[in-house]
Each structure stands twice: as structure tokens, then as C-alpha cells.
Amino acid sequence: MTEYESVIQKGPATKAEERRERAVLVGVERPGLPWPLESSLAELERLADTAGADVVATTTQRLDAPNPRTFVGTGKADEIAELARSHEADLVIFDDELTPSQQANLEKVMDKSVKVIDRTALILDIFALHATSKEGRLQVRLAQNQYLYPRLRGMWAHLASNRMGGGVGSRFGEGESQLEVDRRMVRKRITSIRRELERLSDVRSLQRESRYGSGMFKVALAGYTNAGKSSLINRLTGADVLSYDKLFATLDSTTRKFELPEGREVTVTDTVGFIQKLPTTLVEAFKSTLDEIAGADLILHVIDASSPEFEGQIEAVCEVLDQIGAQSIPTIATFNKCDLLDAETLAGLKRRYPSARFVSARSGEGIEELVGAIAQAASSADAKLDVLVPYQRGDLVSLAHERCHIISESHEATGTRLQLLAAPAFVSAFSPYLVSDDDA
Ligand SMILES: Nc1nc2c(ncn2[C@@H]2O[C@H](COP(=O)(O)OP(=O)(O)OP(=O)(O)O)[C@@H](O)[C@H]2O)c(=O)[nH]1
Ligand SMILES: [Mg+2]
Incomplete structure (x- = not known):
């Protein structure tokens, strides 16, 4: 050596x-x-x-x-x-x-x-x-x-x-x-580590495919280090991700299923925190971990409402989100640690950030509303499809029943006609059987 x-x-x-x-x-x-x-x-x-x-x-x-x-x-x-x-x-x-x-x-x-x-x-x-x-x-x-x-x-x-x-x-x-x-x-x-990482990243994307291939809506937690991302995934999903009062407690991402009140399942992923002046070498090296955020359908941007620097932290996080190409993913600003704020400060924040959610991973306050916002985002991404599924594709009819919301169903000469609401991940499965306006 x-x-x-x-x-x-x-x-x-x-x-x-x-x-x-x-x-x-x-x-x-x-x-x-x-x-x-x-x-x-x-x-x-x-x-x-x-x-x-x-x-x-x-x-x-x-x-x-x-x-x-x-x-x-x-x-x-x-x-x-x-x-x-x-x-x-x-x-x-x-x-x-x-x-x-x-x-x-x-x-x-x-x-x-x-x-x-x-x-x-x-x-x-x-x-x-x-x-x-x-x-x-x-x-x-x-x-x-x-x-x-x-x-x-x-x-x-x-x-x-x-x-x-x-x-x-x-x-x-x-x-x-x-x-x-x-x-x-x-x-x-460097070359050999890169190669090994590429291999692992292929394995990971296969796993992700199979996990997400099930069409689940993906929620990623992103935010400044110590904002309470791990505490929030624990609160939402009962995961037991390590959370403590140190910077960068979490490096590895954790994904858990989470059932929304309406019965639909989504995945929630907790991942590494950001910091101002985050070294570009780290952003590059952590690409596959950060891809968990870039590939999400919805980002909860977790903000430590009790930090005097929360505005600078928001900016630093948005910069990294830009860097990893996640800037156009729908995002819910989620102010955490609201238990530490007095009523007046909290009311002021709510006025300033009318579309944000205000929660405490510690006390559970505001979590129900946050879940409601996730549910709303999950269903707003659904596509409305009108399809004629041939009888030999019974698997697709089952998929529609198990994973989509069916608006109407009828049996026609060549197959099953379905009008349904489907998550984006399913659209391609049904797309060969779309009924165009001319056919209808
Ligand atoms: N008072 C209060 N403390 C909280 C809340 N949420 C998290 N904390 C505390 O804030 C600290 C950081 O929480 P974590 O969940 O580890 O934060 P993180 O965003 O995952 O941090 P990193 O993984 O290090 O980036 C811990 O000491 C938590 O107990 C909250 O709602 N209220
Ligand atoms: Mg963490």
C-alpha cells in the first residue's frame, strides 16, 4: 500500500x-x-x-x-x-x-x-x-x-x-x-469503481423496474441535511430509518410502501440530504442514489421550519434538484418541526407559503393533511384511457381491476371495452389497445 x-x-x-x-x-x-x-x-x-x-x-x-x-x-x-x-x-x-x-x-x-x-x-x-x-x-x-x-x-x-x-x-x-x-x-x-457502480446501478434499476413496474406512484423525500426526512418516512410508513441530530445521518436510500387512505399504494423513498456548497464530485458520485429523486413522480421537499437559515437551505436544495434534473417534478414544500414554532411564527409561514404543508414528524401534527396532498397528487397523475382489450389479454383486464380505477366496462365482440383511470406507469401497457376517437 x-x-x-x-x-x-x-x-x-x-x-x-x-x-x-x-x-x-x-x-x-x-x-x-x-x-x-x-x-x-x-x-x-x-x-x-x-x-x-x-x-x-x-x-x-x-x-x-x-x-x-x-x-x-x-x-x-x-x-x-x-x-x-x-x-x-x-x-x-x-x-x-x-x-x-x-x-x-x-x-x-x-x-x-x-x-x-x-x-x-x-x-x-x-x-x-x-x-x-x-x-x-x-x-x-x-x-x-x-x-x-x-x-x-x-x-x-x-x-x-x-x-x-x-x-x-x-x-x-x-x-x-x-x-x-x-x-x-x-x-x-476511479475507472474500476465507476465500472462497479455502473453494474450496481443496473441491478438497482432492474429492482426499481420490478418495484415500480407495478405502477406505483413514487414519492421521494428530498431536503437539507437534518431537516427530518428520515423522521418523516418513519412517521409515514413505520420504517425504522436511523435518525439523529447529526449532519448526513442518512446516505443510503430506503424505499417503503405506503398505503393511502383510499387503498392505493405508493412508495416513499428517503435519501441523502443536501447542503450548501455540496461538492460537485459528490453529486456526480452519488448519481445513482440521487436518481431515486430524479425518477420520482412527486418530491416532498422537507424543510426545517425551525432553522433560522431555512430560506438559504431551500435555495441550496433547489440548486441540487436542478443539477440532477429534478426541477420539473411536482414538489410539495413540506415544513417540518412545526412543533418547535410558536403559533404566530407558524401563522406567518403559512401566509408566506400558502401552497406548502406544515407538519411535525415528531408530534404527528399535519401528517394527515400531507397524506391527503400526496393522494391528490397521485390521482392527478392518472391518465384517462379508453381501451378495447382483446380476450386473450385477460392479464390486462386483471391489471385494470387490481391497480386502476375503472369507470366503465363492457364486453364487445373482439374484447373487453374499458374506460379507466391509470397511473402513468400503466399507460404503455394499455396503449396498443387504445380506442381512438375514429373507432368509437
Ligand atoms: N422537534 C422536532 N425535531 C425533529 C422533527 N423531525 C426530526 N426532528 C429531529 O431532527 C433531527 C434530524 O432528523 P432526521 O430525520 O435524522 O433528519 P434527516 O433529514 O433525515 O437528516 P440527514 O439524514 O442527516 O440528512 C433528529 O434529531 C430528529 O429527532 C420534528 O418534527 N420536530
Ligand atoms: Mg436522514
Whole structure:
């Protein structure tokens, strides 16, 4: 195993068991940021905590544009190094994505024992800690390797300088070819993980076909991390998805059947949460998981009504929904945790978002109305069909009886004439037998 491999493989998975690391957070205030710096840093602190690090100091800088070499100004970089030293920090975490060279340059400024990472690396770390399924783990490894690839030089120089006592000149020579070897290895690994994921994704879409081939209406829960998606699927379907007060508790999707009051069954899927500045590598790597959302008939966009940042969170979620091509899927804005709001705040929200639903997964308040809205959406997607099914296709007549709503039925010379309401998934099964207006 090369040292990079041990960095990847050892890194996050064991961190929680080790002594908690000490972290310095760095935030940069820039013009036109959609999110107040303070709350972005508060979120970064929660991310650090989830990953197993305690924040020992936080520092910020106001900048018009990031410095291409060190992201913050040169003087600020020295100040951060000093801050890390005086707090005996192991880790400096930037709230923004650093380029590989910024990261490498910053590491040079810090003491050798201090790692410099960014929000993306931190999120990848948490994903690695929380991934449990084979697919989830592979998706995380893919994202990690994609993140690592352009940074190999920086990491190698860092490791080499530790090993060889550092200094300019000691970092090249023999090692350069080692770097090439490592690059090739990471590239090969990326290819093989991709291939494996494609295979798993084929299996998954087959499963989905058979699950959804039954024509069930698909509801997906999407939303900011910690909004209460898992609590909501548990409340709706009696599932027992792990839910706790940490960011990214859920990585693997869970699908459950759920029977609407009228008797019709739908599926509900809980999946990974979103966050502002969600790394694009993760969106790409989690494509097949996110396809569960992109392939849904209805999205419940779960919003934490008690968060002071809920508006920014809504925006961040809509951005990711756009990215995965889910922007045109019918969506119900579902404000959760309403038990935490006072009556006045709740009334204000209801006025502002008249078409949203307001629930509490904890107390059950508003759930009945939400179910009603799901039922309405499910039936509004139905198509009205007029078909003449030949007698040898008795299976289709049974399907109509079991899964569709029949408006009228009569027996004609060549087959059964049915007028029915069918879910979109069934339309293609009946389409060869549609009666056109001319035939009627
Ligand atoms: N007060 C209150 N707390 C809630 C409610 N719903 C969820 N929570 C809490 O919010 C936290 C996050 O809930 P989860 O269901 O894990 O949230 P999630 O959206 O699945 O989060 P991730 O999987 O981490 O993205 C947990 O501590 C829940 O107990 C609610 O209606 N009211
Ligand atoms: Mg969850």
C-alpha cells in the first residue's frame, strides 16, 4: 500500500475512534454571498463535530476576491499558522473549496503536523464515516479519489517532506516517478469503481423496474441535511430509518410502501440530504442514489421550519434538484418541526407559503393533511384511457381491476371495452389497445 492509499483507506473510517482532533476554522466574507458567514461557519463547526474534530478557534477575513495562491491574503495565512500553533491544532478547515495548489501552498505555511482541508474534504470524510451499503461506500470512494487525484502532488510533497526531513529539493527526483505511479493507480481505481457502480446501478434499476413496474406512484423525500426526512418516512410508513441530530445521518436510500387512505399504494423513498456548497464530485458520485429523486413522480421537499437559515437551505436544495434534473417534478414544500414554532411564527409561514404543508414528524401534527396532498397528487397523475382489450389479454383486464380505477366496462365482440383511470406507469401497457376517437 502506498502512503496515499493509506491516507485514503485509513483516514476517516477510524477517526471517530481516535482522539478527537483540534480544528481551526477559516471563513472568508465576500461580496454577494447568499449565506451569512456566521451561519455558514456554525454549520462548518457542526460538520467538524460530526467528523470527530473540536473547534478550538475560528478566524475570518473580508476579501473582494480570493488570493489565487493561498485563498486568504499572505499575512492572514501566517496569522492562521500562528493561531493553529498556539491552539495546538491538528487541522485547519476552510469553509470554501480550495484549489489543489492553494491547499498545497497553505500547508507549506503551516507547521508540518497541521493538515489543511476544505469543506469538501470534511463532507467527504463524514460521508466515509456514515456509508454503510456497498454502493454507498463505493460512491464515497469514487468521490474521494476524484478529489484526491489533482491533489496528489501536494499530498506527496507533504508526506515526502515529513519522511525526508523536508526542504526544497528533497521533494522531487525519485519521488516524481512515484507520483506518476500513484496518479496512474488512482486513475485506474476511479475507472474500476465507476465500472462497479455502473453494474450496481443496473441491478438497482432492474429492482426499481420490478418495484415500480407495478405502477406505483413514487414519492421521494428530498431536503437539507437534518431537516427530518428520515423522521418523516418513519412517521409515514413505520420504517425504522436511523435518525439523529447529526449532519448526513442518512446516505443510503430506503424505499417503503405506503398505503393511502383510499387503498392505493405508493412508495416513499428517503435519501441523502443536501447542503450548501455540496461538492460537485459528490453529486456526480452519488448519481445513482440521487436518481431515486430524479425518477420520482412527486418530491416532498422537507424543510426545517425551525432553522433560522431555512430560506438559504431551500435555495441550496433547489440548486441540487436542478443539477440532477429534478426541477420539473411536482414538489410539495413540506415544513417540518412545526412543533418547535410558536403559533404566530407558524401563522406567518403559512401566509408566506400558502401552497406548502406544515407538519411535525415528531408530534404527528399535519401528517394527515400531507397524506391527503400526496393522494391528490397521485390521482392527478392518472391518465384517462379508453381501451378495447382483446380476450386473450385477460392479464390486462386483471391489471385494470387490481391497480386502476375503472369507470366503465363492457364486453364487445373482439374484447373487453374499458374506460379507466391509470397511473402513468400503466399507460404503455394499455396503449396498443387504445380506442381512438375514429373507432368509437
Ligand atoms: N422537534 C422536532 N425535531 C425533529 C422533527 N423531525 C426530526 N426532528 C429531529 O431532527 C433531527 C434530524 O432528523 P432526521 O430525520 O435524522 O433528519 P434527516 O433529514 O433525515 O437528516 P440527514 O439524514 O442527516 O440528512 C433528529 O434529531 C430528529 O429527532 C420534528 O418534527 N420536530
Ligand atoms: Mg436522514
